Amino acid sequence: MTAYFIRRFLLIVPTFLGITILIFVITRFVPGGPIERIIAQAQQQALEGGGTAVSETVQRQPLSDDQIDLLKKYYGFDKPVLVSYVTWLGKLVRGDLGISTRYYDPVWEMIRERIPISLYFGLLTLIATYGVCIPLGIAKAIRHKSAFDDASSVLVFVGYAIPGWVAGILMILVFSSHWELFPLGELVGENFETMSLWEKALDLAWHSMLPLMAYLIGAFSFMTFLMKNTLMDNLAADYVRTAMAKGLTFRRAVFGHALRNSLIPIATTFGNNISVILSGSFLVEKVFNIDGMGLLGYESVVERDYPVVMGVLAISSMLFLVGNILSDMCVAAVDPRVKFE
Amino acid sequence: MTDGYPILAVNHLVAAFDTEAGRVRAVNDVSFSLEAGTILGLVGESGCGKSVTALSIMRLLPRPTGIIESGSIRLNDTDLVKLAPDQMQRIRGRRIGMIFQEPMTALNPVHRIGRQLVEVFALHRPDVDAGQRVQEAVALLSHVGIPEARARMDEYPHQISGGMRQRVMIAMALAGKPDVLIADEPTTALDVTIQAQILELILDLQKETGMAVLFITHALGVIAQICQDVAVMYAGQIVESAPVTALFKDPRHPYTQGLLTSMPRLSSENKSTLPIIQGTVPSLSQLPPGCLGPLFFTGTLGVPIGDGSEKRKAASCGKPKDGFSHPRRCAAKKGGAGACGGRCFANCGTR
Incomplete structure (x- = not known):
């Protein structure tokens, strides 16, 4: 299996070469x-x-x-x-990565400045998504067709129907503008520099709340239902019945037997989520005026700042390639039947 | 353990499923008793309620649709129907073991065989320490005929063959040293050679441990090979039950007769058409209430052809002839005619 993954990593080289050709051709020939x-x-x-x-x-x-x-x-x-x-x-x-044609700054510097911001939101979103969706999916599967299941389904589907940035605008309108509970945007407050460490953390958390919700709302439904449905499939599987017939409690049959099998499809999405961490969503960033990678990529396209466009695309496609291999590694780790030769 | 007393007695069991088309009784007033140290065969075609009966005994009907409506299942003096879930848990695996039909899916694909087997010891023999459990698991695996048991412990189910997996299942069912083993079509998914090996293994283990076995199958040949008693199920009811020799020699219910007639025999003429039971089992939701007898006698359902058809004529409803006066021999052998709840075919004309 090690040989397989070494091969996969080596294959990144030609794939990435193809991607660079595409990126170059597109930026060179579009008007x-x-x-x-x-x-x-x-x-x-x-x-x-x-x-x-x-x-x-x-x-x-x-x-x-x-x-x-x-x-x-x-x-x-x-x-x-x-x-x-x-x-x-x-x-x-x-x-x-060259020099921005708009700001005349080195592209790598521009991207590097924004990496911590995107990474911060990306990691938080990832943790929150898995942290909420997996338990919620489990609870929904176990209490299938209960009032709790129906109510949470409605909530999750409404969330799915509303794009993250629209939800962001709505939240700004309601929570920031109308009730003034949260800031209108930006990542930190105006006098951030003068705050103590504790105040800084609080300020950051306060500012991150709404954007994080906006990020979560889209990823939420997919993961929750993936978790719920695969777990329900597994709960109906013969081996769970076997586990119960051995004398295990339902709870132990779920957590000891069905859960790991249900995590296999979740593991396949893990790598893709890794690459999303850094790229973020430019619309959400735009709405909340957060200066992350997504916004940088978006503005560079609008302004035809090609070195930046190419730099952002090259980095995010590289992440995607590595993410795919990570997904496969996760699957191999969870499912012993998977053998990569 | 002495033979002869009923260790597991199922009385008037009704198990139903709530479906979108309403409640369907998959097991409708089933009574039988399993005597200690014997093998009772439960035979019938697909969908007749054999497995639902078994799952009812284990209280493992799929939730929340499957429910036990009424009746009792007595294991010695305990009524399993009335037990709380945590008490039932201690029965499963410890007092009643179960083997399932499909060895390919009945084992957890992501856990090693050793772990799945040791789990049973951990559940039912908490006094035994971890190292001892592993040793016992290895010993048990070799006992059920798995070569190189120590190495098999570290393998995953997909790495061993179907026959080996069924042996692992049997080892798991026996690990708690149960008094009753329910084998739900344990050989159906296996090829003939392996079937014979698994049957022999179950038979050997039964003799050795003296446990009682409820053997569910659709193969009458298997019944003849290993069972002492047999109960024939049709559309959620037991239509005939008898000691195995009596049933094969003198089947009384038209359905049993049909089943036996439909078996290919070495003595039958070469390349002749195999007698079949015509029609299909009616949908359980459209079954008339009460006795199934009229269905057989008026020919709306399974009608045995060949020599069976003459018998059918002789047994038209309302004019029961000798052999059909009481075709449903009661599970409670000494109970006499009344013990079957008055649902016998003799009553079908006057129902």
């Missing part, structure tokens, strides 16, 4: 880019500076061909596609 953005900015400036009698200059392209060539050279668009791809890939492998 719009840093040059177009600069042209638009120049138009904007001309419009503001020239007042009313500038329609002619605005219609025309404000930058000369020389200027554009200079820009192309600056951004590396003057070289053939293959050459610039290889250059980019060479830098990527060395950990150099």
